[in-house]
Amino acid sequence: MRNYKLILAFCGFLTLLGFTWYTLHQRELPIQSSSNLNVAEALGGGDVSGYARALEPRSFSFPSDHADHPEFRNEWWYFTGNLKNEVGRPFGFQVTLFRNSLVPEVPEESGSPWRTNQLYMGHLALSDIQENRFYHAERFQRAALGLAGVDAQPLRIWLDDWEIKGVSKDPMKWQLFAKTEEFGINLEVTPIKPLVLQGNQGLSQKGKEPGNASYYYSFTRMIASGEVITPDGIFDVTGSSWLDREWSTSVLESNQVGWDWFALQLNDGTDLMYYQLRDKAGKPDEQSSGKLVNPNGESRNLNFEEVALKVVEFWKSPNSGASYPAGWTLKLASENLDLEISPRMSDQELQTTVSYWEGSVRVQGTQNGQPIQGVGYVEMTGYDQFMTSVDES
Secondary structure, three states: OEOEOHHHHHHHHHOOHHHHHHHHHOOOOOOOOHHHOOHHHHHHOOOOOOOOOOOOOOOOOOOHHHOOOOOOOEEEEEEEEEEEOOOOOEEEEEEEEEEEEOOOOOOOOOOOOOOOOEEEEEEEEEEEOOOOEEEEEEEEEEOOOOOEEEEOOOOEEEEOOEEEEEEEOOOOEEEEEEEOOOOEEEEEEEEOOOOEEOOEOOEEEOOOOOOEEEEEEEEEEEEEEEEEEEOOEEEEEEEEEEEEEEEEOEOOOOOEEEEEEEEEEEOOOOEEEEEEEEEOOOOEOOOOEEEEEOOOOOEEEEEHHHEEEEEEEEEEOOOOOOEEEEEEEEEEHHHOEEEEEEEOOOOOEEEOOOEEEEEEEEEEEEEOOEEEEEEEEEEEEOHHHHOOOOOOO
16 A cells, blocks of 8 residues: 555645645645644545546556556655665665645646646655664655656656656666665666556555545565665665555545555565554554465455454654554464564654654564565554554553
8 A cells, every 4th residue: 555655745745835826826825734634634635626536446557557647636656675785784765756736727838837736755765774774855846847747758757866767668677766965775676576456456445435545556576776875885785676656636534544554575475565544543444455466476355354463562763752563463364374573673764744654674474384584664654643542552
């Protein structure tokens, strides 16, 4: 679901809302503070008239659907991965570019070159696991004057000098480049499994109401190679990556306040995605779901009833004060799969427009009684605002 990165984009874009609306319509509007915005408001609230909605399964066409869908309000291109250098020094990374449409109307071509209804946000994070250092950065840019945008042919999504490019069609190969003065990545990633349509043929329902859904697909296993940049130097790395693509207009409902999203790659070639939505009491929502992808690329949906996810440990952020889960068990009885999941380092919290935890995890356990292990990524949102009343015992 990674899908839920939508909220982060929307909250971040709200900080620029007043300026952009003034640019579009030459009048001032009040700006809502992101610190007072909850997940449901960002993903479920607001006037959605004029935007397209994710109401039913659709036909996908590639490579064109790797590009943007501006008729929808929100969209993202999201990559994570686990890497290591030639002597085994481990790293985790995340790079995500978000697109947000503030109004459904497209500005007239004869208008000002500054005039746009599209905003972009970028998140970049690097986990230097050996040194226990976490780096992250956030950028915003308007889709005007070539500062940010999407080209379909050849595929390119960019924000300033951060960019995601398609460098071949078959197999689909991607180039990821993003850096700051302190850290960065320069990677090439190539799928080694077929594309996976999440949910119902790519329609991922997040709420009971029609339209509270997104179009969502993934490459769950990609080989990665290239460089990571740290204050200690530049390291040649190889490893695995995961791509999530999602677009929507409204998703969450008023009782949903956050989620825990898991993308796991096991050493037998199995991949597992599961997102657990939470209500205001911290209880799992029945719309939670996932996908199991076999080593040969065949996949099936996972429903809420068959996944038993339990938090076994918490970690309190010294920065935001939020208490995040820091260890889980995940049981899938239908596959005789019993996993233990733990962060590869505790502090992987992004202090961006909205605080959230997104980081590299290790996996160990058994399947059919045989040992299994792996790596993955976990994203957790909503804990900084809504979990103070939840019993952590």
